[in-house]
Amino acid sequence: MKTTKDILSSFRKTYVSVPVSEDTKNHIIKTFASEEKKFFRKLRLIFWERFAAGTIGVFAICLLLAITIPPIRSFAAELPVIGKFVRILSGTNYHNNNSHHSINIKTPYIDSKNKALASLNKKYLADSKKKYQILEKDIKINKNKKISVTSSYQKLVDDRRFLVLERQSTKTMADSETTLLYDTIDKQAGTVVTLPLLFKSKHYITVISDQIEKQIKKQVKSSANKYYWTKKDLSEGVGTKGLILNAKHSFYINQNHQLVIVFQQFSIAPGYMGTPKFTIPTDSIKHLLINPNYLNK
The missing domain is CATH 3.30.565.40 (Fervidobacterium nodosum Rt17-B1 like)
Structure with a gap:
């Protein structure tokens, strides 16, 4: 004989497993998209405060719907989020x-x-x-x-x-x-963004490599704790790659819109040095960029 606990558990499983229909999914997506547009349009208005409560209220209902009903909550992971975290x-x-x-x-x-x-x-x-x-x-x-x-x-x-x-x-x-x-x-x-997309020719590899070597020499000279593999280390089998750049090398563009070259741990230095990063002065590579103003802040 089933106990009350078993019955409630059965109800819960049935409740959670209820599928979300395509119409419901489409309605939720349209609602989110509509409220996102309204939200940003009202932010541009001088007196947006008068309307913010209404916008936030509608969005809150959508959010409450998404987090309280299990099938929709599961589907909500696919939805865009209003604000800068949308991507x-x-x-x-x-x-x-x-x-x-x-x-x-x-x-x-x-x-x-x-x-x-x-x-x-x-x-x-x-x-x-x-x-x-x-x-x-x-x-x-x-x-x-x-x-x-x-x-x-x-x-x-x-x-x-x-x-x-x-x-x-x-x-x-x-x-x-x-x-x-x-x-x-x-x-x-x-x-x-890839390195080949940024530069007019492969000459950037030489210029960036020179910049990195200058920074390495400066770091080693200023601190006894800084150490990078030398030619002798590499000849003895220590280190994996040394200072080698190619079109697929790891990099990113920082908050100041500067190019940052990243080396993996152990590749050009001992493990305690972590993952060495080198910020390349924009002035040193500006003339090599396809668009000289591309990295302007």
């Missing part, structure tokens, strides 16, 4: 934790109708899947070793021109290693 949502996440290993991989999701930007989502998901599959193999091989992997993301820049997303992954198995990956999005052009 990055939480995507598929991977978790696997026990006494021997801890895996927490978070995947970002770019919310955009632009195909070039939306294609980043496929890359992010593929990277997360690949990372998880590699870790599963590592766990089987190293059954008695503790393995910890944390992968997350954050926005470094989000202004009128650029959106910069940083993806960070740290793997700990005896030693710890951190990897940083970046994507710089030009909001106005609707494109993912």
Whole structure:
């Protein structure tokens, strides 16, 4: 005989599993889009305070609907959010934790109708899947070793021109290693920025490399704690790549609209140096840019 608890549990499962119809989904999306337009239009008005309460009230109803009804709450993860956070949502996440290993991989999701930007989502998901599959193999091989992997993301820049997303992954198995990956999005052009897109020719590689070498020499001279692999280190097999730039090198554009070149941990320096970053003076590369004013703030 079923108890009251069993009956309530059955009701709860039925309630949560109720699917959201396509009409309901479309209605919610249209409502969010409509309220977003109204919200920003009223912000431009001098006396927007008179109307803010109404706009916020309607949005609050939509939000309350999204967080209180389970089927809609589940679907609401796909919805855009009013405000400057509209472009990055939480995507598929991977978790696997026990006494021997801890895996927490978070995947970002770019919310955009632009195909070039939306294609980043496929890359992010593929990277997360690949990372998880590699870790599963590592766990089987190293059954008695503790393995910890944390992968997350954050926005470094989000202004009128650029959106910069940083993806960070740290793997700990005896030693710890951190990897940083970046994507710089030009909001106005609707494109993912790459080094070849910025410069007229490959000469930028030489100029940027010279700038980095100057900064390295200055750092080493000013602090005994700074150390980068020397030619002797590399000849003896220490270090992995040395100071080598190419068209696919990791970089981003910072809040001051300056180019920042990033090296992965252990690539050009010992692990304690982390992931070395070098901010390139715009004046030194301005003449090489396809558009000399592209990096103007």
